[in-house]
Amino acid sequence: MGDVYVRRAVESDQETIERILTDSWGGPIVIGHGVEFNAARLPALLAERDGAVAGLLTYHLDGDALEIVSIDATARHTGAGTALLRAAAGVAREHGLRRLWLITTNDNLDALRFYQRRGLRIVAVTPGAVDAARERKPSIPEIGAYRIPLHDELTLELRL
Template sequence: MTELVVRTGTGDDRDVIVRTLADSWGGTIVVAHGRAYDAAELPALLALRDDRLVGLLTYEVTDDGLEVVTIDATRPRAGVGTALLAAAAELARASGVTRLWLVTTNDNLNALRFYQRRGLRIVGVTPGGVDTARRLKPSIPRIGEYGIPLRDELTLELRL
């Protein structure tokens, strides 16, 4: 397997970013903690292998830290998500923030395992957070992974 390269997205990457978001998220609009983001308009990190996109992370840096808005790997358990999170943590440090954080949902058991194994901790639960998000994005399903009702948002963070 060839080397994995993580780099910052550019305007030339817009089409592949939009396609990746559409495939993973059903479009470019992502809703978390009561806010709708157009993830295609956010800064991005791209993971490439043989010049092919194998992962994407979109983010926003504020005084509150670096928020990972989306993260996707085309092939699980190939180190892509780990490399993207590590690059995001480095970006956060370089930006002068001391927190990398994200929101996921109560059904996302694989992601919860992934994030916690990489040092993120659950720091908040918003009961009914996904129910609220559906007002902004009605296409969010009612049943999530493993047949679990999709209702709540969980906030995880990594202190840097």
């Protein structure tokens, strides 16, 4: 397998971005911390390996921070997620931002391990946030990974 290369998405990537978001999130709408994003319209980074798309990260710049709205590796344990996270930190630094942050859910144990091993820290837990998001996006399941009831959001951040 070749190395993972990350690049900024361009207009011709739109169909690929929408497909990945639909496969991972059920569509382009992502709700986090009470905010609804159309992730397909956000700036994006694409990871590629051996000429094929290996992952997608969408983000939003706000104040002193880069918020990762979505991050998806099309195949796990290939380095795409790590490469995307590093590239997002690079974008944040280019803009002179002080932190990178994201929201995940209480059931997402694999993501919590992934993020913490890469230096992000849990800085907040919002009980019931997923329940509230489910009212706006009913397709959010009630049971998540590992058959854990899906209720809460966890905020993780990396200080730059």
